[in-house]
Amino acid sequence: MVVKSAGGGGGGGGAEEGAAGAAVRRWVEAGGGRLVLDGGLATELEAHGADLNDPLWSAKCILSSPHLIRKVHLDYIEAGANIIITASYQATIQGFEAKGFSKEQGENLLTKSVEIAHEAREMFLKEHPDQSTALRPILVAASIGSYGAYLADGSEYSGDYGEAGTLEFLKDFHRRRLQVLAEARPDLIAFETIPNKLEAQAYVELLDECNINIPSWFSFNSKDGVNVVSGDSLIECANIANACAKVGAVGINCTPPRFIHSLILSIRKVTDKPILIYPNSGERYDAEKKEWVESTGVSDGDFVSYVGEWCKDGAALIGGCCRTTPNTIRAISRSLNQYYPAA
Numbered sequence: 001m002v003v004k005s006a007g008g009g010g011g012g013g014g015a016e017e018g019a020a021g022a023a024v025r026r027w028v029e030a031g032g033g034r035l036v037l038d039g040g041l042a043t044e045l046e047a048h049g050a051d052l053n054d055p056l057w058s059a060k061c062i063l064s065s066p067h068l069i070r071k072v073h074l075d076y077i078e079a080g081a082n083i084i085i086t087a088s089y090q091a092t093i094q095g096f097e098a099k100g101f102s103k104e105q106g107e108n109l110l111t112k113s114v115e116i117a118h119e120a121r122e123m124f125l126k127e128h129p130d131q132s133t134a135l136r137p138i139l140v141a142a143s144i145g146s147y148g149a150y151l152a153d154g155s156e157y158s159g160d161y162g163e164a165g166t167l168e169f170l171k172d173f174h175r176r177r178l179q180v181l182a183e184a185r186p187d188l189i190a191f192e193t194i195p196n197k198l199e200a201q202a203y204v205e206l207l208d209e210c211n212i213n214i215p216s217w218f219s220f221n222s223k224d225g226v227n228v229v230s231g232d233s234l235i236e237c238a239n240i241a242n243a244c245a246k247v248g249a250v251g252i253n254c255t256p257p258r259f260i261h262s263l264i265l266s267i268r269k270v271t272d273k274p275i276l277i278y279p280n281s282g283e284r285y286d287a288e289k290k291e292w293v294e295s296t297g298v299s300d301g302d303f304v305s306y307v308g309e310w311c312k313d314g315a316a317l318i319g320g321c322c323r324t325t326p327n328t329i330r331a332i333s334r335s336l337n338q339y340y341p342a343a
């Protein structure tokens with residue numbers, strides 16, 4: 001089936017799509033014109049009893065309960081996800097060192113996050129011999145959360161890094177982690193919840209300097225439907241991603257559903273790369289309490305009612321972020337099957 005939602009109509013910015021864009025486009029085509037991402041990982045870990053009130057947040061479970069991470073990945077694949085995102089969002093060598101681990105142990109824990117996701121995919125395929133990745137892509141995306149995530153104070157929702165906000169600092173912070181995760185051979189690298197332009201620039205330079213040949217996606221977050229959370233222009237951020245041939249998809253995550261429509265339209269103006277979106281429930285994160293607050297979150301039904309519009313706007317990869325669950329993903333998957341009825 002032709003990929004209706006990816007390509008065409010965008011400004012393009014003159015960038016070569018490159019191997020990464022072509023790879024993502026092939027996966028999207030193999031998924032029948034769209035791919036379903038998973039939902040909140042930390043949300044589900046907590047739902048199964050994990051206490052994430054820790055500087056490592058969900059990455060704590062790589063140490064304490066890898067079986068739980070594997071179960072949550074498996075639940076998302078069962079719910080229809082084509083892409084599962086590893087538990088490495090807040091896993092950093094620096095964060096593990098602060099817990100007393102050596103650099104090598106920290107690197108091994110990063111690798112383990114990818115291995116757990118690979119195991120979940122293998123288990124699914126073993127339990128469902130009728131399913132094959134040739135028929136339905138099931139991909140592992142290694143999460144790289146922003147420097148603000150590592151700070152564990154909600155800075156990924158402000159993008160205000162103070163003195164640490166220099167290009168070289170951010171590149172040094174992320175370099176080894178990116179290399180280790182890439183060496184673990186995920187299908188994709190997911191740069192998630194990118195709050196500012198500088199961090200996007202740091203990632204682009206690292207992808208080139210480290211010669212990373214695994215397709216990546218760049219996903220920004222917004223709290224006004226116009227700019228990224230730091231106030232930097234989304235257009236400028238998306239341009240940085242678009243200009244990098246190693247970036248296979250550009251989009252938005254952990255952002256309230258009500259803002260997504262306008263954000264997709266902005267991204268579409270500057271890129272022909274596939275667009276991905278995985279909004280949160282619309283609730284607000286209280287970083288001090290490490291809790292989601294306000295009862296303004298949308299229900300699964302409301303969330304899913306947006307999906308058709310997001311497809312028409314041009315999103316090719318759709319899932320959920322914090323406070324979404326396998327039920328959300330099941331509903332998105334069903335809704336997309338309606339949007340792209342089987343031939």
Ligand SMILES: C[S+](C)CC[C@H](N)C(=O)O
Nearest residue numbers: 057149152153154285287
């Ligand atoms: C995407 S946020 C909810 C992740 C957690 C945050 N970095 C913290 O540690 O509080």
Ligand SMILES: N[C@@H](CCS)C(=O)O
Nearest residue numbers: 040041042089193254
């Ligand atoms: N990928 C992470 C959150 C990103 S905001 C998770 O799902 O827990």
Ligand SMILES: [Zn+2]
Nearest residue numbers: 254280321322
């Ligand atoms: Zn999130």
